[in-house]
Amino acid sequence: MCKPDLRVRLCGLEWKNPVATASGTFSARDSGKYYDFSRLGAITAKGLSAVPWQGNPAPRVAETWGGMLNAIGLENPGADRFIAEELPFVRDCIGNAGTRVIVNVAGHSVEEYCMAAEKLDAADVDMLELNISCPNIREGGIGFGTDPRMAAAVTSAVRKRVKKPLIVKLTPNVTDITEIARAAEAAGADALSLINTLTGMRIDVKRRAPVLANGSGGLSGPAVKPVAVLMVWRVARAVGIPIIGMGGIMCGEDAAEFLMAGASAVAVGTAALANPAAPAEILEELTAFMAENGFADVEALRNALR
Numbered sequence: 001m002c003k004p005d006l007r008v009r010l011c012g013l014e015w016k017n018p019v020a021t022a023s024g025t026f027s028a029r030d031s032g033k034y035y036d037f038s039r040l041g042a043i044t045a046k047g048l049s050a051v052p053w054q055g056n057p058a059p060r061v062a063e064t065w066g067g068m069l070n071a072i073g074l075e076n077p078g079a080d081r082f083i084a085e086e087l088p089f090v091r092d093c094i095g096n097a098g099t100r101v102i103v104n105v106a107g108h109s110v111e112e113y114c115m116a117a118e119k120l121d122a123a124d125v126d127m128l129e130l131n132i133s134c135p136n137i138r139e140g141g142i143g144f145g146t147d148p149r150m151a152a153a154v155t156s157a158v159r160k161r162v163k164k165p166l167i168v169k170l171t172p173n174v175t176d177i178t179e180i181a182r183a184a185e186a187a188g189a190d191a192l193s194l195i196n197t198l199t200g201m202r203i204d205v206k207r208r209a210p211v212l213a214n215g216s217g218g219l220s221g222p223a224v225k226p227v228a229v230l231m232v233w234r235v236a237r238a239v240g241i242p243i244i245g246m247g248g249i250m251c252g253e254d255a256a257e258f259l260m261a262g263a264s265a266v267a268v269g270t271a272a273l274a275n276p277a278a279p280a281e282i283l284e285e286l287t288a289f290m291a292e293n294g295f296a297d298v299e300a301l302r303n304a305l306r
Protein backbone atom coordinates (compact mmCIF):
# COMPACT_ATOMS: atom_id res chain seq x y z
CA MET A 1 0.00 0.00 0.00
CA CYS A 2 1.56 3.32 -1.08
CA LYS A 3 1.62 6.44 1.09
CA PRO A 4 -0.20 9.02 -1.01
CA ASP A 5 1.25 12.45 -1.70
CA LEU A 6 -1.43 14.82 -0.42
CA ARG A 7 0.17 18.10 -1.49
CA VAL A 8 -1.86 20.36 -3.78
CA ARG A 9 -1.06 23.68 -5.45
CA LEU A 10 -3.66 26.42 -5.46
CA CYS A 11 -3.00 29.80 -7.06
CA GLY A 12 0.77 29.32 -6.83
CA LEU A 13 0.64 28.28 -3.16
CA GLU A 14 1.36 24.80 -1.90
CA TRP A 15 -1.05 23.27 0.63
CA LYS A 16 0.34 20.25 2.46
CA ASN A 17 -3.00 18.47 2.01
CA PRO A 18 -6.35 19.35 0.41
CA VAL A 19 -8.49 19.57 3.57
CA ALA A 20 -9.58 22.95 4.97
CA THR A 21 -12.20 24.21 7.42
CA ALA A 22 -15.22 26.03 5.96
CA SER A 23 -15.82 29.64 6.95
CA GLY A 24 -18.09 30.28 9.93
CA THR A 25 -17.69 26.81 11.39
CA PHE A 26 -14.18 27.13 12.79
CA SER A 27 -12.60 29.27 15.47
CA ALA A 28 -8.99 28.75 16.46
CA ARG A 29 -9.77 29.27 20.15
CA ASP A 30 -12.69 26.79 20.26
CA SER A 31 -11.66 24.21 17.66
CA GLY A 32 -8.09 24.25 18.97
CA LYS A 33 -9.31 22.79 22.27
CA TYR A 34 -10.39 19.61 20.50
CA TYR A 35 -7.67 18.92 17.93
CA ASP A 36 -4.46 20.17 16.40
CA PHE A 37 -5.73 22.11 13.40
CA SER A 38 -2.16 22.66 12.15
CA ARG A 39 -2.53 19.17 10.62
CA LEU A 40 -4.92 20.63 8.03
CA GLY A 41 -3.98 22.05 4.64
CA ALA A 42 -5.79 25.32 5.43
CA ILE A 43 -8.12 26.95 7.91
CA THR A 44 -10.73 29.53 6.95
CA ALA A 45 -11.81 32.28 9.32
CA LYS A 46 -15.40 33.46 9.79
CA GLY A 47 -16.61 36.20 7.43
CA LEU A 48 -14.97 39.53 8.33
CA SER A 49 -16.17 43.00 7.45
CA ALA A 50 -14.41 46.37 7.54
CA VAL A 51 -16.24 47.29 10.78
CA PRO A 52 -17.85 44.99 13.42
CA TRP A 53 -21.28 43.52 12.55
CA GLN A 54 -23.86 42.42 15.13
CA GLY A 55 -25.54 39.70 13.11
CA ASN A 56 -29.19 38.66 13.27
CA PRO A 57 -31.43 38.23 16.33
CA ALA A 58 -31.77 34.74 17.93
CA PRO A 59 -32.81 32.02 17.29
CA ARG A 60 -30.21 31.86 14.55
CA VAL A 61 -29.82 28.10 14.05
CA ALA A 62 -32.23 25.18 13.70
CA GLU A 63 -31.75 21.48 13.07
CA THR A 64 -33.18 19.84 9.94
CA TRP A 65 -33.13 16.27 8.62
CA GLY A 66 -29.56 15.70 7.50
CA GLY A 67 -28.38 19.18 8.26
CA MET A 68 -29.12 22.55 9.78
CA LEU A 69 -30.36 26.02 8.97
CA ASN A 70 -28.41 29.08 10.07
CA ALA A 71 -29.07 32.78 9.86
CA ILE A 72 -26.12 34.15 11.81
CA GLY A 73 -26.00 37.26 9.61
CA LEU A 74 -22.20 37.38 9.59
CA GLU A 75 -21.75 38.60 13.15
CA ASN A 76 -18.05 39.37 13.46
CA PRO A 77 -15.62 41.59 15.35
CA GLY A 78 -14.41 43.40 12.22
CA ALA A 79 -11.16 42.97 10.32
CA ASP A 80 -9.08 45.20 12.64
CA ARG A 81 -9.88 43.29 15.81
CA PHE A 82 -9.42 39.95 14.06
CA ILE A 83 -5.98 41.06 12.86
CA ALA A 84 -4.96 42.41 16.28
CA GLU A 85 -6.37 39.67 18.53
CA GLU A 86 -7.20 36.47 16.63
CA LEU A 87 -4.62 36.24 13.87
CA PRO A 88 -1.56 36.20 16.18
CA PHE A 89 -3.23 33.35 18.13
CA VAL A 90 -3.95 31.43 14.90
CA ARG A 91 -0.35 31.92 13.71
CA ASP A 92 0.98 30.84 17.09
CA CYS A 93 -1.05 27.59 16.95
CA ILE A 94 0.13 26.86 13.42
CA GLY A 95 3.78 27.64 14.13
CA ASN A 96 5.86 26.31 11.24
CA ALA A 97 3.40 23.54 10.32
CA GLY A 98 2.63 25.31 7.03
CA THR A 99 -1.20 25.35 7.31
CA ARG A 100 -2.55 28.09 5.04
CA VAL A 101 -4.70 30.84 6.54
CA ILE A 102 -7.70 31.96 4.50
CA VAL A 103 -9.84 34.90 5.57
CA ASN A 104 -13.44 35.22 4.42
CA VAL A 105 -14.39 38.77 3.39
CA ALA A 106 -17.88 40.27 3.80
CA GLY A 107 -19.43 43.60 2.78
CA HIS A 108 -22.71 45.40 2.03
CA SER A 109 -21.31 47.23 -0.99
CA VAL A 110 -18.35 47.03 -3.39
CA GLU A 111 -16.57 49.69 -1.33
CA GLU A 112 -17.11 47.82 1.93
CA TYR A 113 -15.76 44.60 0.40
CA CYS A 114 -12.71 46.50 -0.84
CA MET A 115 -12.08 48.12 2.56
CA ALA A 116 -12.21 44.82 4.43
CA ALA A 117 -10.15 43.04 1.76
CA GLU A 118 -7.42 45.70 1.81
CA LYS A 119 -7.04 45.48 5.58
CA LEU A 120 -6.86 41.68 5.49
CA ASP A 121 -4.54 41.64 2.47
CA ALA A 122 -2.02 43.69 4.44
CA ALA A 123 -2.14 41.21 7.35
CA ASP A 124 -0.32 37.89 7.79
CA VAL A 125 -2.82 35.75 5.85
CA ASP A 126 -2.27 33.55 2.80
CA MET A 127 -5.48 33.87 0.77
CA LEU A 128 -8.69 35.92 0.73
CA GLU A 129 -12.11 34.37 0.14
CA LEU A 130 -14.75 36.81 -1.07
CA ASN A 131 -18.13 35.84 0.35
CA ILE A 132 -20.62 36.98 -2.30
CA SER A 133 -23.00 34.22 -1.30
CA CYS A 134 -24.33 34.78 2.23
CA PRO A 135 -28.13 34.33 2.16
CA ASN A 136 -28.63 35.92 5.59
CA ILE A 137 -27.86 39.61 5.21
CA ARG A 138 -30.20 42.17 3.70
CA GLU A 139 -27.75 44.10 1.54
CA GLY A 140 -24.68 42.71 -0.15
CA GLY A 141 -23.76 39.04 0.25
CA ILE A 142 -25.89 36.91 -1.98
CA GLY A 143 -27.05 39.90 -4.07
CA PHE A 144 -23.54 39.98 -5.54
CA GLY A 145 -23.45 36.23 -6.06
CA THR A 146 -26.67 35.83 -8.02
CA ASP A 147 -26.02 38.39 -10.77
CA PRO A 148 -23.02 37.78 -13.07
CA ARG A 149 -22.45 41.52 -13.63
CA MET A 150 -22.41 42.27 -9.91
CA ALA A 151 -20.20 39.24 -9.22
CA ALA A 152 -17.75 40.53 -11.83
CA ALA A 153 -17.90 44.11 -10.51
CA VAL A 154 -17.04 43.21 -6.92
CA THR A 155 -14.42 40.64 -7.96
CA SER A 156 -12.57 43.03 -10.25
CA ALA A 157 -12.76 45.92 -7.75
CA VAL A 158 -11.29 43.79 -4.96
CA ARG A 159 -8.77 42.14 -7.31
CA LYS A 160 -7.34 45.59 -8.14
CA ARG A 161 -6.89 46.47 -4.47
CA VAL A 162 -5.30 43.26 -3.12
CA LYS A 163 -2.12 41.31 -3.85
CA LYS A 164 -2.90 37.93 -2.28
CA PRO A 165 -4.71 35.11 -4.13
CA LEU A 166 -8.45 35.81 -4.34
CA ILE A 167 -10.98 33.00 -3.97
CA VAL A 168 -14.60 33.89 -4.84
CA LYS A 169 -17.22 31.91 -2.91
CA LEU A 170 -20.31 31.05 -4.93
CA THR A 171 -23.91 30.53 -3.93
CA PRO A 172 -25.98 27.54 -5.09
CA ASN A 173 -29.12 29.75 -5.06
CA VAL A 174 -28.98 30.46 -8.81
CA THR A 175 -30.32 28.92 -12.00
CA ASP A 176 -26.90 28.41 -13.60
CA ILE A 177 -23.89 28.52 -11.32
CA THR A 178 -21.45 28.23 -14.25
CA GLU A 179 -22.53 31.68 -15.47
CA ILE A 180 -21.46 33.29 -12.17
CA ALA A 181 -18.32 31.12 -12.04
CA ARG A 182 -17.23 32.29 -15.50
CA ALA A 183 -17.98 35.93 -14.64
CA ALA A 184 -15.84 35.73 -11.48
CA GLU A 185 -13.00 34.01 -13.38
CA ALA A 186 -13.08 36.65 -16.14
CA ALA A 187 -13.03 39.41 -13.51
CA GLY A 188 -9.82 38.08 -11.95
CA ALA A 189 -10.74 35.41 -9.38
CA ASP A 190 -7.75 33.11 -8.79
CA ALA A 191 -9.93 30.28 -7.43
CA LEU A 192 -13.58 29.53 -6.63
CA SER A 193 -15.12 27.95 -3.57
CA LEU A 194 -18.55 26.36 -3.55
CA ILE A 195 -21.13 25.85 -2.27
CA ASN A 196 -22.36 28.30 0.33
CA THR A 197 -25.68 27.38 1.95
CA LEU A 198 -28.98 26.77 0.15
CA THR A 199 -31.77 29.12 1.23
CA GLY A 200 -34.39 27.39 3.36
CA MET A 201 -37.06 27.84 6.01
CA ARG A 202 -38.66 25.97 8.90
CA ILE A 203 -41.99 26.80 10.49
CA ASP A 204 -42.94 26.04 14.10
CA VAL A 205 -46.53 24.96 13.54
CA LYS A 206 -47.48 25.34 17.23
CA ARG A 207 -46.23 28.90 17.43
CA ARG A 208 -47.31 29.47 13.80
CA ALA A 209 -44.09 31.31 13.24
CA PRO A 210 -40.79 30.73 11.46
CA VAL A 211 -38.31 28.85 13.63
CA LEU A 212 -35.54 31.33 12.84
CA ALA A 213 -36.00 34.94 13.93
CA ASN A 214 -34.73 35.96 10.49
CA GLY A 215 -37.52 33.94 8.83
CA SER A 216 -35.26 32.11 6.41
CA GLY A 217 -31.74 30.73 6.73
CA GLY A 218 -29.06 28.76 4.91
CA LEU A 219 -29.21 24.96 4.72
CA SER A 220 -25.93 23.06 5.16
CA GLY A 221 -24.80 19.56 6.11
CA PRO A 222 -25.12 16.15 4.43
CA ALA A 223 -28.54 17.00 2.96
CA VAL A 224 -26.90 19.43 0.51
CA LYS A 225 -24.01 17.20 -0.59
CA PRO A 226 -25.44 15.87 -3.87
CA VAL A 227 -26.33 19.43 -4.92
CA ALA A 228 -22.81 20.58 -4.05
CA VAL A 229 -21.09 17.70 -5.88
CA LEU A 230 -23.07 18.41 -9.06
CA MET A 231 -22.28 22.12 -8.86
CA VAL A 232 -18.56 21.45 -8.37
CA TRP A 233 -18.64 19.00 -11.29
CA ARG A 234 -20.35 21.54 -13.55
CA VAL A 235 -18.15 24.48 -12.53
CA ALA A 236 -14.97 22.36 -12.93
CA ARG A 237 -15.93 21.86 -16.57
CA ALA A 238 -16.69 25.56 -17.10
CA VAL A 239 -13.59 27.31 -15.69
CA GLY A 240 -9.81 26.89 -15.71
CA ILE A 241 -9.14 28.05 -12.13
CA PRO A 242 -9.00 25.73 -9.09
CA ILE A 243 -12.07 24.92 -7.01
CA ILE A 244 -12.41 24.36 -3.27
CA GLY A 245 -15.42 22.06 -2.91
CA MET A 246 -17.70 21.96 0.13
CA GLY A 247 -21.22 21.13 1.21
CA GLY A 248 -22.06 18.26 3.53
CA ILE A 249 -18.66 16.56 3.72
CA MET A 250 -18.88 14.15 6.67
CA CYS A 251 -16.17 11.55 5.93
CA GLY A 252 -13.10 10.85 3.82
CA GLU A 253 -15.08 9.29 0.98
CA ASP A 254 -17.27 12.40 0.79
CA ALA A 255 -14.09 14.46 0.36
CA ALA A 256 -12.93 12.04 -2.37
CA GLU A 257 -16.26 12.56 -4.15
CA PHE A 258 -15.64 16.32 -4.40
CA LEU A 259 -12.07 15.78 -5.64
CA MET A 260 -13.31 13.30 -8.29
CA ALA A 261 -15.90 15.89 -9.31
CA GLY A 262 -13.00 18.22 -10.09
CA ALA A 263 -12.22 20.14 -6.89
CA SER A 264 -8.55 20.71 -6.04
CA ALA A 265 -9.27 20.95 -2.31
CA VAL A 266 -12.23 20.55 0.05
CA ALA A 267 -13.61 22.32 3.12
CA VAL A 268 -15.49 20.85 6.07
CA GLY A 269 -18.20 22.95 7.72
CA THR A 270 -21.30 21.60 9.49
CA ALA A 271 -19.59 18.28 10.35
CA ALA A 272 -17.25 20.25 12.63
CA LEU A 273 -20.20 21.76 14.54
CA ALA A 274 -21.23 18.23 15.60
CA ASN A 275 -17.68 16.92 16.04
CA PRO A 276 -15.04 19.69 16.23
CA ALA A 277 -12.22 17.33 15.20
CA ALA A 278 -14.08 16.22 12.04
CA PRO A 279 -11.76 18.06 9.59
CA ALA A 280 -8.69 16.20 10.91
CA GLU A 281 -10.55 12.87 11.02
CA ILE A 282 -11.76 13.39 7.44
CA LEU A 283 -8.15 14.08 6.39
CA GLU A 284 -7.08 10.75 7.95
CA GLU A 285 -9.95 8.91 6.25
CA LEU A 286 -9.17 10.50 2.88
CA THR A 287 -5.51 9.51 3.23
CA ALA A 288 -6.50 5.93 4.05
CA PHE A 289 -8.99 5.81 1.16
CA MET A 290 -6.31 6.98 -1.28
CA ALA A 291 -3.76 4.48 0.05
CA GLU A 292 -6.22 1.56 -0.04
CA ASN A 293 -7.41 2.39 -3.54
CA GLY A 294 -4.04 3.10 -5.13
CA PHE A 295 -4.37 6.87 -5.61
CA ALA A 296 -0.78 8.16 -5.51
CA ASP A 297 -1.78 11.82 -5.30
CA VAL A 298 -4.75 14.21 -5.40
CA GLU A 299 -4.36 14.72 -9.15
CA ALA A 300 -4.94 10.98 -9.64
CA LEU A 301 -8.23 11.30 -7.73
CA ARG A 302 -9.20 14.36 -9.77
CA ASN A 303 -8.68 12.39 -12.98
CA ALA A 304 -10.38 9.22 -11.74
CA LEU A 305 -13.97 9.88 -12.76
CA ARG A 306 -14.97 7.54 -15.59
Ligand SMILES: Cc1cc2nc3c(=O)[nH]c(=O)nc-3n(C[C@H](O)[C@H](O)[C@H](O)COP(=O)(O)O)c2cc1C
Binds near residue numbers: 070104197224270
Ligand atom coordinates in the same frame (compact mmCIF):
# COMPACT_ATOMS: atom_id res chain seq x y z
C1 LIG B 1 -23.09 28.38 11.27
C2 LIG B 1 -22.54 28.64 9.89
C3 LIG B 1 -21.89 29.86 9.64
C4 LIG B 1 -21.36 30.13 8.37
N1 LIG B 1 -20.70 31.32 8.15
C5 LIG B 1 -20.15 31.56 6.94
C6 LIG B 1 -19.38 32.74 6.70
O1 LIG B 1 -19.15 33.55 7.61
N2 LIG B 1 -18.88 32.95 5.46
C7 LIG B 1 -19.08 32.05 4.43
O2 LIG B 1 -18.60 32.28 3.31
N3 LIG B 1 -19.76 30.90 4.63
C8 LIG B 1 -20.28 30.63 5.85
N4 LIG B 1 -20.98 29.46 6.06
C9 LIG B 1 -21.10 28.48 4.95
C10 LIG B 1 -20.05 27.36 5.06
O3 LIG B 1 -18.73 27.88 5.02
C11 LIG B 1 -20.22 26.32 3.94
O4 LIG B 1 -20.06 26.95 2.69
C12 LIG B 1 -21.59 25.64 3.96
O5 LIG B 1 -22.05 25.48 5.28
C13 LIG B 1 -21.59 24.28 3.25
O6 LIG B 1 -20.69 23.37 3.85
P1 LIG B 1 -21.10 22.32 5.02
O7 LIG B 1 -22.34 21.62 4.55
O8 LIG B 1 -19.92 21.43 5.18
O9 LIG B 1 -21.35 23.15 6.24
C14 LIG B 1 -21.50 29.16 7.33
C15 LIG B 1 -22.15 27.95 7.60
C16 LIG B 1 -22.65 27.67 8.86
C17 LIG B 1 -23.32 26.34 9.11
